[in-house]
Amino acid sequence: MPRLPKLPSPPVPGPLKAPPPRPGEGNGAVGPLEEAKEAGITVVDWVDERTSLSGAGRWLMFRKVPKGTNWFYTLGSATMFAFLSQAVTGVFLAMYYRPDPSGGAYESIRHVTNDVFLGQFVRGMHKWGSSVMVILVFLHMGRTFFFGAYKYPRELNWVIGVVLLILTMTMSFTGYLLPFDQRAYWATIVGVNINGTGPLIGPYLSDFLRGGSEFGATTLSRFYAIHMLLVPGLLAALIGAHLYLVAKLGTTAPPWLKAEKRAELHEAEV
Amino acid sequence: MNKREKEAYLRDYAILKAKGKPFFPYAVAKDGAMACVVMAVIITMSLVLGAELGSKANPTTTTYVPRPEWYFFFLFEVLRVIKPPSLVPLATIGVPTLAMILLFLLPFYDRGPERRPERRPIATVTGIVVIAAMAFLTYEGANAGSPTAIEMPTPAHVVKAGGATLGEYEAGKLVVAQSGCLACHKIGENGNSGPGPDLTHIASRLPRQGIARTLVNPTAPMPSFKNLPPQKFKSVVEFLSQLK
Numbered sequence: 367m368p369r370l371p372k373l374p375s376p377p378v379p380g381p382l383k384a385p386p387p388r389p390g391e392g393n394g395a396v397g398p399l400e401e402a403k404e405a406g407i408t409v410v411d412w413v414d415e416r417t418s419l420s421g422a423g424r425w426l427m428f429r430k431v432p433k434g435t436n437w438f439y440t441l442g443s444a445t446m447f448a449f450l451s452q453a454v455t456g457v458f459l460a461m462y463y464r465p466d467p468s469g470g471a472y473e474s475i476r477h478v479t480n481d482v483f484l485g486q487f488v489r490g491m492h493k494w495g496s497s498v499m500v501i502l503v504f505l506h507m508g509r510t511f512f513f514g515a516y517k518y519p520r521e522l523n524w525v526i527g528v529v530l531l532i533l534t535m536t537m538s539f540t541g542y543l544l545p546f547d548q549r550a551y552w553a554t555i556v557g558v559n560i561n562g563t564g565p566l567i568g569p570y571l572s573d574f575l576r577g578g579s580e581f582g583a584t585t586l587s588r589f590y591a592i593h594m595l596l597v598p599g600l601l602a603a604l605i606g607a608h609l610y611l612v613a614k615l616g617t618t619a620p621p622w623l624k625a626e627k628r629a630e631l632h633e634a635e636v
Numbered sequence: 637m638n639k640r641e642k643e644a645y646l647r648d649y650a651i652l653k654a655k656g657k658p659f660f661p662y663a664v665a666k667d668g669a670m671a672c673v674v675m676a677v678i679i680t681m682s683l684v685l686g687a688e689l690g691s692k693a694n695p696t697t698t699t700y701v702p703r704p705e706w707y708f709f710f711l712f713e714v715l716r717v718i719k720p721p722s723l724v725p726l727a728t729i730g731v732p733t734l735a736m737i738l739l740f741l742l743p744f745y746d747r748g749p750e751r752r753p754e755r756r757p758i759a760t761v762t763g764i765v766v767i768a769a770m771a772f773l774t775y776e777g778a779n780a781g782s783p784t785a786i787e788m789p790t791p792a793h794v795v796k797a798g799g800a801t802l803g804e805y806e807a808g809k810l811v812v813a814q815s816g817c818l819a820c821h822k823i824g825e826n827g828n829s830g831p832g833p834d835l836t837h838i839a840s841r842l843p844r845q846g847i848a849r850t851l852v853n854p855t856a857p858m859p860s861f862k863n864l865p866p867q868k869f870k871s872v873v874e875f876l877s878q879l880k
């Protein structure tokens with residue numbers, strides 16, 4: 367671990383201890399102006415004294431990233447930003463959405479699209495954001511694949527990544543039904559039926575998705591719960607684990623860098 | 637990778653990392669720039685392409701196109717290409733499941749120490765082939781139309797029978813055309829040749845009751861059409877059982 371700048375030692379709360387006099391400042395009385403200036407630092411210190419979070423922050427932010435790290439390495443965090451954008455726009459859509467298959471769902475989406483201020487814009491961001499996120503996940507996966515980044519010691523991060531991929535696709539599949547227009551309805555019926563052809567758990571899985579053997583009233587609320595609670599929760603938790611491993615193991619150096627270093631070592635040996 | 641190779645890797649990596657730059661602000665700046673690009677793309681797409689809403693879901697109609705979101709097209713296409721019904725579960729579940737298992741286990745069967753793509757020819761070529769195949773299937777899936785009209789000559793015996801038979805035939809043809817059957821079935825020169833079987837000569841294979849039973853209680857992935865209004869349902873069965 368590289369050397370890190372030291373934080374100042376945590377101050378004991380003001381009233382308990384008078385600050386040491388500063389040069390040229392009389393007996394050390396501190397005016398309200400100075401106190402206000404330091405308030406920000408004091409709050410940070412106060413929290414840090416109780417949580418020791420600043421160590422983790424420094425560990426995360428000031429870790430070294432190998433030389434030669436290029437733009438391909440931004441695809442992972444780009445995926446994360448697409449996910450965050452989906453989360454924020456999704457919250458706004460959820461404020462209006464009603465998972466009611468007998469017309470309420472469709473009507474609420476129509477209301478958002480046509481009446482609500484910026485409603486169509488936010489819905490468009492959510493809709494197209496899903497495509498962007500899927501593309502970015504695949505690009506990011508391609509980068510880690512072609513750079514051999516899944517090899518020792520990052521195998522586990524690859525496995526978590528595949529789960530993230532499946533969850534992302536699940537998000538898109540469950541979200542597609544929610545507007546409850548014709549496209550949504552029939553594509554989902556076919557999709558759930560496809561699930562049902564699977565071996566062993568296939569029929570159970572599609573019964574679970576439908577909420578019974580029929581595509582009915584519970585189906586929509588199930589998809590809604592899966593789409594906005596279950597899977598996003600899992601995604602957020604697993605992205606956290608994914609990033610923890612990235613920070614802990616460090617990002618790979620571009621695979622081409624190795625050769626250069628070998629040559630240098632050779633020179634050193636001679 | 638054996639123990640020695642692992643240690644060699646960790647040693648090399650430690651050197652490379654020590655020569656690197658701190659994450660903040662260098663990597664953060666790049667990630668931030670990329671984040672701005674991502675947001676700009678999403679916002680532009682939303683402004684330009686908008687968010688359409690089709691007509692309300694209606695289990696009893698007509699004019700729907702069972703089409704997934706575009707990034708599932710490749711799956712849909714696999715489904716279309718593999719025709720025999722006995723192989724459909726293989727296409728729908730078998731291929732994707734196998735692909736997922738292979739993807740999960742990748743780090744455990746590809747354990748060589750080499751990381752440069754040009755020195756891992758098998759992995760690199762496989763990756764490129766898979767990407768090309770998926771791009772091709774997506775493209776094909778996107779272009780597989782779902783026509784909503786059936787154009788074919790009315791069979792002679794129906795024309796001769798005329799009257800009610802001809803009426804039912806024409807009505808049924810319309811309902812079938814509008815009910816999305818052509819997304820999965822071929823009738824004459826119309827529709828896609830998969831995932832469902834060709835229906836051009838369905839009546840010579842399946843009696844009237846058999847057709848009705850299929851529509852009420854089909855095998856996946858075909859959706860059930862038992863919610864069609866009785867009159868429309870009757871016309872559909874009538875139409876199909878004339879296709880000798």
Ligand code: HEM
Pocket residue numbers: 438439440441442443444445446449503506507510515516520523524525526527528530531534605608609612616617618619
């Ligand atoms: C929601 C989806 C995902 C998010 C938000 C995400 C995020 C990230 C981020 C921020 C990094 C840091 C390095 C970089 O940006 O390249 C990373 C690294 C990594 N990711 Fe992901 N990722 C996701 C999905 C995936 C998938 C689908 C895979 C592969 C199956 C994967 C495998 C990896 C691996 C192996 C690394 C280590 C790369 C290295 O050290 O060079 N991730 N991920």
